[in-house]
Amino acid sequence: MPVPLDTIIGTVTELVAKEFGTPRSGLTPDLDLSTVEGADSVKVLxxxxxxxRAYDIELEDDEVFGFKTIRDVATSVESTLAAR
Known part of the structure; x- marks a missing residue:
C-alpha cells in the first residue's frame, strides 16, 4: 500500500525540525530549506x-543535491517507494 504524500511530508518535516533545531510550526512544505536558520549541507545529508533509514530506501545522489524544499524531498521519497 502506498504511503500518502502528506504522511511523508509530515515525517520529513519532523526530521528537518529536529536536525535543524527549528520549530516544526515554522516549516512549510514549500519553504526553501536554505533559508532555515542553522541549515547547511551536512544537516540536509x-x-x-x-x-x-525510515523508509528503507536509497535516494539518488543527483536528486538529493537538488532538494530545495520539504516537498521536493517527500516527492522523491514517494516516487522511490512507488518504483519498488
Missing part, C-alpha cells in the same frame, strides 16, 4: 540518511 543527515536528514536524508534518516529518511532513507
Amino acid at each position: 543527515r536528514v536524508v540518511a534518516k529518511i532513507e
Whole structure:
C-alpha cells in the first residue's frame, strides 16, 4: 500500500525540525530549506540518511543535491517507494 504524500511530508518535516533545531510550526512544505536558520549541507545529508533509514530506501545522489524544499524531498521519497 502506498504511503500518502502528506504522511511523508509530515515525517520529513519532523526530521528537518529536529536536525535543524527549528520549530516544526515554522516549516512549510514549500519553504526553501536554505533559508532555515542553522541549515547547511551536512544537516540536509543527515536528514536524508534518516529518511532513507525510515523508509528503507536509497535516494539518488543527483536528486538529493537538488532538494530545495520539504516537498521536493517527500516527492522523491514517494516516487522511490512507488518504483519498488
